[in-house]
Amino acid sequence: MKPLEFKIEKDLEGKLGxxxxxxxxxxxxxxxxxxxxxxxxxxxxxxxxxxxxLGAEVVLANTYHLYLQPGDERVxxxxxxxxxxNWHGPTMTDxxxxxxxxxxxxxxxxxxxxxxITDPSQLLSERxxxxxxPRLATIGADGVSFRSHLDxxxxxxxxxxxxxxxxxxxxxxxxxxxxxxxxQEELRYQEEALERTHRWAKKSLEYHxxxxxxxxxxxxxxxxxxxxxxxxKRSAExxxxxxxxxxxxxxxxxxxxxxxxxxxxxxxxxxxxxRHLLGIGEPEDLIMGIENGVDLFDCxxxxxxxxxxxxxxxxxxxxxxxxxxxxxxxxIDDECECEVCTTYSRAYICHLMRAHExxxxxxxxxxxxxxxxxxxxxxxxxIIDGNFDEVKKVFLSKYTS
RNA sequence: GCGUCGGUGGCGGAGUGGUCAAUCGCACUAGACUGUAAAUCUGGCGCCUUCGGGCUUCGUUGGUUCGAAUCCAACCCGGCGCA
Numbered sequence: 126m127k128p129l130e131f132k133i134e135k136d137l138e139g140k141l142g143x144x145x146x147x148x149x150x151x152x153x154x155x156x157x158x159x160x161x162x163x164x165x166x167x168x169x170x171x172x173x174x175x176x177x178x179l180g181a182e183v184v185l186a187n188t189y190h191l192y193l194q195p196g197d198e199r200v201x202x203x204x205x206x207x208x209x210x211n212w213h214g215p216t217m218t219d220x221x222x223x224x225x226x227x228x229x230x231x232x233x234x235x236x237x238x239x240x241x242i243t244d245p246s247q248l249l250s251e252r253x254x255x256x257x258x259p260r261l262a263t264i265g266a267d268g269v270s271f272r273s274h275l276d277x278x279x280x281x282x283x284x285x286x287x288x289x290x291x292x293x294x295x296x297x298x299x300x301x302x303x304x305x306x307x308x309q310e311e312l313r314y315q316e317e318a319l320e321r322t323h324r325w326a327k328k329s330l331e332y333h334x335x336x337x338x339x340x341x342x343x344x345x346x347x348x349x350x351x352x353x354x355x356x357x358k359r360s361a362e363x364x365x366x367x368x369x370x371x372x373x374x375x376x377x378x379x380x381x382x383x384x385x386x387x388x389x390x391x392x393x394x395x396x397x398x399x400r401h402l403l404g405i406g407e408p409e410d411l412i413m414g415i416e417n418g419v420d421l422f423d424c425x426x427x428x429x430x431x432x433x434x435x436x437x438x439x440x441x442x443x444x445x446x447x448x449x450x451x452x453x454x455x456x457i458d459d460e461c462e463c464e465v466c467t468t469y470s471r472a473y474i475c476h477l478m479r480a481h482e483x484x485x486x487x488x489x490x491x492x493x494x495x496x497x498x499x500x501x502x503x504x505x506x507x508i509i510d511g512n513f514d515e516v517k518k519v520f521l522s523k524y525t526s
Numbered sequence: 527g528c529g530u531c532g533g534u535g536g537c538g539g540a541g542u543g544g545u546c547a548a549u550c551g552c553a554c555u556a557g558a559c560u561g562u563a564a565a566u567c568u569g570g571c572g573c574c575u576u577c578g579g580g581c582u583u584c585g586u587u588g589g590u591u592c593g594a595a596u597c598c599a600a601c602c603c604g605g606c607g608c609a
Binding site for chain 1: 559560561567
């Protein structure tokens, strides 16, 4: 019995892209698809009914966060993630690998998932702060010790532990424990980290296969390797060689390197298994990923931006808090058909945001999630209809103008 | 009327002789956010600026002092108490 089935319906001519369907024990995901991020078993500010109404098919939660609170054992006791959070569709959990990065090398610094190499000050400050910077995660021989950002308690997570937690959480698709490195690390470190990630991948897989969970939970291996072509390809080859159900492409990217990295990797990964570009979700990046053979994306951007007032529109992003919108009776985006755009005005949402009313974050998240999910759906349909380039062109010409 | 306390930048509220264009919070304003340390964070916020600095401010007027938001006097305004 296989935990997951992936069927490709149509390829994107001349490119690596494809449209397909992933079938999990909890339902289907039509790919390419955007995965809503629900780190702590909640898509922030939204009820699961709302998430569903936006067209979301799958939700991704986080191992590290749920392990700390409320604890994976408790989630298991309540019947697993799906039941606990009342999401009846497919679910995924991230392994905590990203927290190795965000609470480790990136802690307290201006580095995140995507950095701009056009800003040299980041590199300088990186050098000057050296090894003195405090961090909540440090990498050991077999795993990572985390100091809880909630109460300071110390926890050691190994690949086996991450998988055990993910088994308890019970998502349909889970990820191998990996190390997401900073693009500012030297090649030598990237290589060392990659070897570690590979070792952890094997351990994650072996532990997973030793349990019955592997019959109904799919495990994705994660490709790393930073911006280096040799390492990326080596990683893609190695991770491909292991019996994973699918793959994640990880890393903190310099924006300029993302496309090449994705292409290098997807040319190597086996075509018949799904690929997930971890943590990526700006419109331009989604288009890039889809063209280059990515099937799944997850990203905090729509919900995080939505709560803060940065909203996607067909003509680019706007900050709805700006004074310009105080008396704007139009919808967020006059081309959007979401519930928010057909119901509420920019002026109203501007007011909610300025007044710090919770509904502002909810409406912003709803619109943004709909916008991104819907964009990916349109691009998917473009692949199926054979007019992907047209869909892409029409979207980008407006969005970037 | 007498006594008393007080009047600081849009608001609240620090400051009680120099290091004060004046801590801080709010509001305002703009920006950032890509496997959620995030309903978060950052910058600006008297006027002008070639970003070095320049100019005018702390109820009003005058005074003391090398120097005043800070001390003194008078006046104006407000709170409270007593008549």
